[in-house]
Amino acid sequence: MKVLVPVKRVIDFNVKVRVKADxxxxxxxxxxxSMNPFDEIAVEEAIRLKEKGKVTEVVIVSIGPSQAQDTIRxxxxxxxxxxxxxxxxxxxxxxAVAKLLKAICDAEKPGLVLxxxxxxxxxxxxxxxxxxxxxxxxxxxxxxxxxxxxxDVKVAREIDGGLQTVSLRLPAVxxxxxxxxxxxxxxxxxxxxxxxxxxAEKSPAELGVDVTPRxxxxxxSEPARRAAGVKVKTVAELVDKLAEAGVLS
Amino acid sequence: xxxxxxxxxxxxxxxxxxxxxxxAAAKVSSPVHILVAGSDCxxxxxxxxxxxxxxKVLLADDARYARMLAxxxxxxxxxxxxxxxxxxxxxxxxxxxxxxxxxxKLDTPQISEIIAVLAPDTFERPIFAGNAVETLQAPAxxxxxxxxxxxxxxxxxxxxxxxxxxxxxxxxxxxxxVEENLSMSARPELTSAKIVISxxxxxxxxxxxKLLDTIADRLGAAVGASRAAVDAGYVPNDFQxxxxxxxxAPELYLAIGISxxxxxxxxxKDSRVIAAINKDAAAPIxxxxxxxxxxxxxxxIPELNDELAKRGIGQKA
Ligand SMILES: Cc1cc2nc3c(=O)[nH]c(=O)nc-3n(C[C@H](O)[C@H](O)[C@H](O)COP(=O)(O)OP(=O)(O)OC[C@H]3O[C@@H](n4cnc5c(N)ncnc54)[C@H](O)[C@@H]3O)c2cc1C
Ligand SMILES: Nc1ncnc2c1ncn2[C@@H]1O[C@H](COP(=O)(O)O)[C@@H](O)[C@H]1O
Numbered sequence: 019m020k021v022l023v024p025v026k027r028v029i030d031f032n033v034k035v036r037v038k039a040d041x042x043x044x045x046x047x048x049x050x051x052s053m054n055p056f057d058e059i060a061v062e063e064a065i066r067l068k069e070k071g072k073v074t075e076v077v078i079v080s081i082g083p084s085q086a087q088d089t090i091r092x093x094x095x096x097x098x099x100x101x102x103x104x105x106x107x108x109x110x111x112x113x114a115v116a117k118l119l120k121a122i123c124d125a126e127k128p129g130l131v132l133x134x135x136x137x138x139x140x141x142x143x144x145x146x147x148x149x150x151x152x153x154x155x156x157x158x159x160x161x162x163x164x165x166x167x168x169x170d171v172k173v174a175r176e177i178d179g180g181l182q183t184v185s186l187r188l189p190a191v192x193x194x195x196x197x198x199x200x201x202x203x204x205x206x207x208x209x210x211x212x213x214x215x216x217x218a219e220k221s222p223a224e225l226g227v228d229v230t231p232r233x234x235x236x237x238x239s240e241p242a243r244r245a246a247g248v249k250v251k252t253v254a255e256l257v258d259k260l261a262e263a264g265v266l267s
Numbered sequence: 268x269x270x271x272x273x274x275x276x277x278x279x280x281x282x283x284x285x286x287x288x289x290x291a292a293a294k295v296s297s298p299v300h301i302l303v304a305g306s307d308c309x310x311x312x313x314x315x316x317x318x319x320x321x322x323k324v325l326l327a328d329d330a331r332y333a334r335m336l337a338x339x340x341x342x343x344x345x346x347x348x349x350x351x352x353x354x355x356x357x358x359x360x361x362x363x364x365x366x367x368x369x370x371x372k373l374d375t376p377q378i379s380e381i382i383a384v385l386a387p388d389t390f391e392r393p394i395f396a397g398n399a400v401e402t403l404q405a406p407a408x409x410x411x412x413x414x415x416x417x418x419x420x421x422x423x424x425x426x427x428x429x430x431x432x433x434x435x436x437x438x439x440x441x442x443x444x445v446e447e448n449l450s451m452s453a454r455p456e457l458t459s460a461k462i463v464i465s466x467x468x469x470x471x472x473x474x475x476x477k478l479l480d481t482i483a484d485r486l487g488a489a490v491g492a493s494r495a496a497v498d499a500g501y502v503p504n505d506f507q508x509x510x511x512x513x514x515x516a517p518e519l520y521l522a523i524g525i526s527x528x529x530x531x532x533x534x535x536k537d538s539r540v541i542a543a544i545n546k547d548a549a550a551p552i553x554x555x556x557x558x559x560x561x562x563x564x565x566x567x568i569p570e571l572n573d574e575l576a577k578r579g580i581g582q583k584a
Binding site for chain 2: 029031034035037044056111112113116135136138139140141142143144145147148149150151152154155156157158159160162172175176177178179180181182183184185186187190195196197232233234235236237238239240241244245246247248249250251252253254256257259260261263265266
């Protein structure tokens with residue numbers, strides 16, 4: 019069985035994001051970019067399934083500018099087999115990403131798609147679900163653990179009240195949550211090997227998808243900043259302050 | 268025109284998130300209808316009918332909706348979607364699960380986790396872990412929106428909506444429920460609690476994390492956690508507050524042994540009052556805490572409990 023893993027190139031989670039003065043977006047100049055952390059977890063899970071002999075091939079897909087090649091290479095260095103880059107210029111909305119991924123799934127026919135639950139830049143949390151709907155597949159979102167058997171996958175999901183386990187008929191889409199695994203670091207030999215792994219390039223037009231944004235970003239602004247308050251010296255003083263603020267009743 | 272809100276509930280009780288979503292919905296389109304999908308959930312529909320400003324409640328009462336699985340919710344919502352100008356769901360793990368499927372099938376973008384409605388087609392939502400706020404205008408056509416409920420007040424009560432039973436939609440047979448392992452707690456729910464006490468890696472162990480319980484019980488608070496505390500197994504996953512966990516905005520947020528990473532702040536910085544106890548004076552949490560105490564938590568927590576007891580604050584622990 020083949021697994022498809024979509025990976026997004028995003029601003030590294032450690033970077034303190036700055037809003038541009040003209041409110042047109044956030045400043046991307048000289049900012050460190052990395053693979054979306056949830057997608058690293060998805061890649062790791064796919065590779066583990068392959069190591070367990072449950073999966074034969076791990077295909078990595080990224081939609082983005084030519085630098086998204088690097089993101090694909092990172093996934094290939096972790097153990098992915100080959101890559102597909104869908105080259106785009108501007109921002110691509112989740113629905114368009116889902117349509118592109120659907121077109122790729124129609125051609126590749128994977129048994130499982132493993133996406134991140136959320137891209138940490140746009141915080142949309144919808145692409146995997148949209149893809150599942152467009153394909154007419156079941157979905158296991160926010161996966162905490164998964165168990166693949168012949169024709170089904172059991173997914174324990176991190177939900178607001180705890181954990182919920184569902185069983186999905188394959189093919190299916192699973193989106194990863196933080197506790198699914200701890201992604202590995204690629205070793206130097208594997209990084210070298212990844213340089214030789216093939217990455218195919220496609221355009222949205224070839225896949226028959228119009229990626230023109232449908233929503234209009236009117237502005238991107240700074241959130242209201244909280245000023246630092248006061249330091250108190252003792253627990254008694256802390257309780258005084260909280261009582262004064264009226265939050266202890 | 269009309270907005271449809273999808274109810275959040277556990278088949279017995281209507282979750283507060285629903286009335287908050289109604290408030291957001293009314294700013295997008297009115298009147299507001301509510302869809303209750305569940306199993307043996309007539310009481311939930313009655314409660315929904317009592318929300319002020321709601322004109323009609325659609326009730327799909329069928330075993331297949333007992334867990335509101337995404338695949339069955341998709342076909343149900345699509346079966347009633349046609350007349351509605353907007354479809355909204357709370358940005359809970361349930362709403363986030365099914366609504367994007369509906370959006371995709373309607374070929375409409377979904378606007379996720381809004382924090383404000385500026386105009387019926389214009390919304391604010393946090394991006395980059397709340398480090399920026401995006402003002403987004405949706406295209407013409409249906410608006411498909413999930414709502415961060417902590418930023419909207421609940422619609423009042425006193426409504427007298429009619430309840431209309433509707434037929435179940437086809438079950439696509441793609442998924443089935445296996446089991447649920449819910450954290451049972453007598454404490455208030457994290458996202459609606461007035462006081463939240465959260466612990467981080469500084470607590471050091473699951474055993475130590477229980478130190479927070481006494482104070483939480485005394486104050487009637489909910490207990491939350493940082494990702495590090497959840498990853499380390501001190502508490503279950505549903506305690507996680509943050510960018511990729513729960514968003515909370517209580518009257519008081521007490522952060523204990525939490526450094527204040529941006530991913531954590533994203534989920535709690537809208538709290539009215541933030542207090543922090545951390546032994547590291549340079550911890551970033553102090554940059555936004557209204558009240559900060561630089562102290563070892565193992566000394567401060569027992570002291571805090573004694574101090575509250577001494578002043579007769581809260582219940583006897
Ligand atoms: C994709 C992604 C998503 C994430 N999502 C979230 C999220 O939703 N929520 C979240 O919280 N994090 C999230 N994180 C993790 C986040 O980046 C931080 O790693 C995490 O919040 C740190 O938790 P912490 O503050 O408990 O631990 P640490 O950063 O290790 O801080 C522990 C603090 O405890 C203090 N301390 C230690 N001992 C004591 C003592 N005896 N007395 C007093 N103080 C003490 C220390 O001084 C320190 O400040 C995410 C990260 C990624 C990459
Ligand atoms: N441009 C992209 N390229 C590849 N995968 C993507 C892209 N955008 C989103 N995804 C996938 O969809 C997941 C959820 O993203 P989102 O719905 O935008 O929060 C991500 O974790 C990725 O797995």
